């Protein structure tokens with residue numbers, strides 16, 4: 001008898017769900033509905049041993065929401081021209097855009113098994129762990145977000161480098177589907193909390209970062225060939241250490257986005273190190 005998506009699952013610690021199902025066989029409407037439900041409930045889904053064309057991956061993600069066929073990043077490799085082999089600090093993709101992609105998926109087409117990982121933290125769960133006073137304060141605050149793709153290992157300075165694109169957004173995002181509050185700041189791309197002086201802003205941001213990036217609540221997924229990860233790009237942040245020296249790491253990337261992502265990419269995003277002399281690690 002044909003398996004039903006969601007009937008064979010395993011909880012991942014500290015969050016996420018592994019689902020045993022061969023996605024290449026196609027999804028029935030019930031399978032698709034189950035996929036969408038599990039995606040929003042668990043925020044991260046892992047399917048192992050998958051063999052999908054890019055079109056098939058579009059079809060799978062299409063059960064969650066509209067897929068982005070115009071993304072400039074189709075494959076993540078050590079020599080791709082956008083991310084390359086650099087360290088990527090915790091971020092959500094397109095976090096500085098008004099409407100970031102809701103979901104991201106990566107399928108390991110060709111990797112050295114168990115030699116590299118992507119790390120995840122749950123920023124919705126982090127909100128629930130915040131000290132009451134910090135939660136109360138950030139509920140009313142906006143933050144300044146810079147257009148960085150996560151390449152900065154250090155904390156962004158209070159004063160943004162001149163010329164760097166940025167936007168102000170609520171420090172707490174309400175998830176558009178689940179309604180959950182999400183701590184929507186990131187160490188590598190949030191410069192300050194609007195209306196607070198340097199000392200106050202920095203102290204409150206450090207409280208948020210300490211909660212968000214607590215290793216006890218961090219998931220590290222070590223890639224094996226055939227792994228498909230699908231995650232909630234609003235509720236989760238992801239990161240990876242640099243992959244210098246790794247030659248085999250080709251991940252096929254498909255995103256779910258209700259709003260056009262390419263139209264929201266500001267100038268300076270693709271090569272942010274060239275923006276007015278900004279250097280990786282600069283703290284002035």
Ligand SMILES: [Fe+2]
Pocket residue numbers: 091092093150238
């Ligand atoms: Fe990313």
